[in-house]
Amino acid sequence: MNEKNNPKLKPFAQKLRREMTKEERHLWYDFLKDLPVTVNRQKVIGNYIADFYCARSKIIIELDGSQHYEDKGIKEDIKRDYYFNELGLQVLRYSNDEINNNFDGVCEDIMIHI
Numbered sequence: 001m002n003e004k005n006n007p008k009l010k011p012f013a014q015k016l017r018r019e020m021t022k023e024e025r026h027l028w029y030d031f032l033k034d035l036p037v038t039v040n041r042q043k044v045i046g047n048y049i050a051d052f053y054c055a056r057s058k059i060i061i062e063l064d065g066s067q068h069y070e071d072k073g074i075k076e077d078i079k080r081d082y083y084f085n086e087l088g089l090q091v092l093r094y095s096n097d098e099i100n101n102n103f104d105g106v107c108e109d110i111m112i113h114i
Contacts, residue, residue, distance in 0.1 A: 004046070005044045005045060005046060006044060006046065006047045009044045009047070009048075009049055010044055013042040013043070013044050013049045014042075016041075016042040016049060017041050017042045020041070020042075021063070021065065021096070023063050023065075023096045023099040023100065024041075024051060024063055026099055026100075026103065027052070027061075027063065027099055027103075027106070028041060028052070030103070031103075031107045031110070032052060032061075032110075035054075035114065037054055037056045037057065037114060038054065038055065038056065039052050039053065039054045039061075040052065040053045040054075040055075045060075045084065045087070045089075046083060046087075048080050048083065048084070050062065050084070051063050054114060056114075057113060057114045058088055058089050058090060059089065059090050059091075059092060059110075059113050059114065060084055060089050060090070060091045060092065061092050061094070061110060062077075062091060062092070062093045062094070063093075063094055063095075063096060063099060064077075064093055064094065064095050064096065065095075065096050077093070090113065092109070092110065092113060094106050094109075
């Protein structure tokens with residue numbers, strides 16, 4: 001991936017790492033952190049920050065809260081996904097509800113893609 005990352009986003013990404021949502025913490029500490037492949041949290045890619053990124057599998061994992069289901073959020077996600085897809089990255093999206101109520105199913109799906 002030869003895309004230039006926006007250096008202005010780095011401090012914001014660091015802040016997001018320190019202030020993960022409850023669902024992000026759950027997925028990170030109870031699953032992604034101990035995988036045999038490297039997964040980065042709040043990774044700057046171009047002009048975006050991906051919730052989780054696995055370079056080896058070319059996968060971005062996004063956790064969607066309620067704002068992602070409003071018109072503006074839907075449009076922004078389509079734009080982001082298109083950008084990531086153009087870089088050859090696959091975006092996996094899970095709602096916070098899925099993390100809270102079907103955690104094992106989410107983890108299984110991620111493993112299938114990794």
